[in-house]
Amino acid sequence: MTIQDLKPAPADSVQIIDAAMDAVEAAMFNVVNSDVQVLRDASRHILEAGGKRVRPRLSMLTYIACGGTDFEYAAPPAAAVELMHTASVVHDDINDHGVVRRGRPSVNAIWGRTFALLTGDFLFTSVYQLMAPYGELNKILADAATALVEGETLQAYAVKNNQFTSENYARIIALKTAALFRAATELGARLAGAQESVVQAMADYGYNLGLAFQIVDDILDIVGDEKTLGKTSGIDLAQGRGFAAVDESQEKTEAGDIVESIKQKLLSGNRLAEAQAQALALSQMAIQYLDILPDSEAKAELIDHANKVVNRDH
Amino acid sequence: MTIQDLKPAPADSVQIIDAAMDAVEAAMFNVVNSDVQVLRDASRHILEAGGKRVRPRLSMLTYIACGGTDFEYAAPPAAAVELMHTASVVHDDINDHGVVRRGRPSVNAIWGRTFALLTGDFLFTSVYQLMAPYGELNKILADAATALVEGETLQAYAVKNNQFTSENYARIIALKTAALFRAATELGARLAGAQESVVQAMADYGYNLGLAFQIVDDILDIVGDEKTLGKTSGIDLAQGRGFAAVDESQEKTEAGDIVESIKQKLLSGNRLAEAQAQALALSQMAIQYLDILPDSEAKAELIDHANKVVNRDH
Numbered sequence: 001m002t003i004q005d006l007k008p009a010p011a012d013s014v015q016i017i018d019a020a021m022d023a024v025e026a027a028m029f030n031v032v033n034s035d036v037q038v039l040r041d042a043s044r045h046i047l048e049a050g051g052k053r054v055r056p057r058l059s060m061l062t063y064i065a066c067g068g069t070d071f072e073y074a075a076p077p078a079a080a081v082e083l084m085h086t087a088s089v090v091h092d093d094i095n096d097h098g099v100v101r102r103g104r105p106s107v108n109a110i111w112g113r114t115f116a117l118l119t120g121d122f123l124f125t126s127v128y129q130l131m132a133p134y135g136e137l138n139k140i141l142a143d144a145a146t147a148l149v150e151g152e153t154l155q156a157y158a159v160k161n162n163q164f165t166s167e168n169y170a171r172i173i174a175l176k177t178a179a180l181f182r183a184a185t186e187l188g189a190r191l192a193g194a195q196e197s198v199v200q201a202m203a204d205y206g207y208n209l210g211l212a213f214q215i216v217d218d219i220l221d222i223v224g225d226e227k228t229l230g231k232t233s234g235i236d237l238a239q240g241r242g243f244a245a246v247d248e249s250q251e252k253t254e255a256g257d258i259v260e261s262i263k264q265k266l267l268s269g270n271r272l273a274e275a276q277a278q279a280l281a282l283s284q285m286a287i288q289y290l291d292i293l294p295d296s297e298a299k300a301e302l303i304d305h306a307n308k309v310v311n312r313d314h
Numbered sequence: 315m316t317i318q319d320l321k322p323a324p325a326d327s328v329q330i331i332d333a334a335m336d337a338v339e340a341a342m343f344n345v346v347n348s349d350v351q352v353l354r355d356a357s358r359h360i361l362e363a364g365g366k367r368v369r370p371r372l373s374m375l376t377y378i379a380c381g382g383t384d385f386e387y388a389a390p391p392a393a394a395v396e397l398m399h400t401a402s403v404v405h406d407d408i409n410d411h412g413v414v415r416r417g418r419p420s421v422n423a424i425w426g427r428t429f430a431l432l433t434g435d436f437l438f439t440s441v442y443q444l445m446a447p448y449g450e451l452n453k454i455l456a457d458a459a460t461a462l463v464e465g466e467t468l469q470a471y472a473v474k475n476n477q478f479t480s481e482n483y484a485r486i487i488a489l490k491t492a493a494l495f496r497a498a499t500e501l502g503a504r505l506a507g508a509q510e511s512v513v514q515a516m517a518d519y520g521y522n523l524g525l526a527f528q529i530v531d532d533i534l535d536i537v538g539d540e541k542t543l544g545k546t547s548g549i550d551l552a553q554g555r556g557f558a559a560v561d562e563s564q565e566k567t568e569a570g571d572i573v574e575s576i577k578q579k580l581l582s583g584n585r586l587a588e589a590q591a592q593a594l595a596l597s598q599m600a601i602q603y604l605d606i607l608p609d610s611e612a613k614a615e616l617i618d619h620a621n622k623v624v625n626r627d628h
Contacts, residue, residue: 036464036471091432122463122464125438129457145442156432
């Protein structure tokens, strides 16, 4: 398949995208419909709280932008990406003692630690359930899931041992956030049957967008308040995350030079403004990867996402 | 393939089985070799503590008994079954405050709750890594993983709410233990390319053996001591597990009549002796499912496992 073979999105693409996201919602709520009431209730609680659905939306937009039209086929992997993220925040709230998540009491706050731990485990196995029919695509999400846990672990370790170096920060956000964003967009492209060059470009779009997203998230964590963010704010900052503790390590990391340069610049002057500028640079780099796609409403929204990620207040 | 096509195990089957289990060990330690030191160290700690490797051994024995000879191919799913079990015990030790596991300090005791939680998550994602190349076989382990978490949740809920009915007990052991045993033997048979009737018989063997195994485990939990079991004993009993709290619910469960009858009998007379007798009945039922296999050393060990599971003290 060549680029020219990719079908542009139809004119009524708002409805199309809404239909795609409805399929994602259905896939998520269907898979967590356990016979075990506490797992069903706790899973629904955290899913019904909303969240921005950023990752599955990027997956479905990529799928549509690459010419995909079968939402029943593409929705379960997108749903799996969101559940993987959700599993990690449920466990994160145990470790961080977070009591507010997405503007509601956390699973931990309502059901207690034991059931929050098991609900997170259940969301993990739900990811696995959703992906099981997708053959070799399982590798993509398995890698992203492993990266996410590794990133969370590095973060907890860095906090505990006061080792929040710039190298660690770059490695952490690459693993805990950018890897899953990349999986989301790579899955969308592969599910649409895009050729390899397009798949790689979309993976790179997701990866760079994920880095920008996390940097902005950390900025908001420093400047935001609970009402705006809908989660227990100040926790990350209190634990030494974000930019306050970066040092001047010169080592290169998976996240590459641009992220390293973020950290270096944060050492002097207005750290938050510099971080914002670097997030902008990453988001613009992400947008460049979209050049390979034909114009469509879905592509336009992917561009819009990259622009908005650095201009949000929650 | 017919039964007659199944190759009998070679004469030097002890060496063969040792080689198969060596391949399982290699697959397990390879997949947990994370760049993140704490995950690597904690995973190795719990794996090096040993454990009986019952589940992967059953998987490899089934594979060999069904004529399989490619251990590099069959070992990763068997390793995944063991890591799934290991993930659950690491998380279980958080919820139960267990400080001894397999005769060593638990991950929780050494690294603390946060890293124990993340190590369990990492073992989950390692399961997913190992299974990713195995296409439709992923469904088998995804179902077993979900069942395991559901069973653990039902158990925690029953303990918390003093609802340890006989119905709940039967449902719990079916979900938390028998489902993963069934996955182990079903995977072994499918990986060997056994015909469907053989696959189902081996799945039933694993399921019934799993029920017997858990009943005996609960008996040992009541009568055992820490030295013999190598884990913090008395916790399960203290939390109301086992047989002390069963009631006379008449409802049928997935585990079926035989398990229900166990619970009923436990209500009167010598509960532990009756439970032992029912475990024996389940193990003998398991052995009957092996009749479909041609004689081999691997089959002989599968029979031996079923006999020994009810005659063990640890």
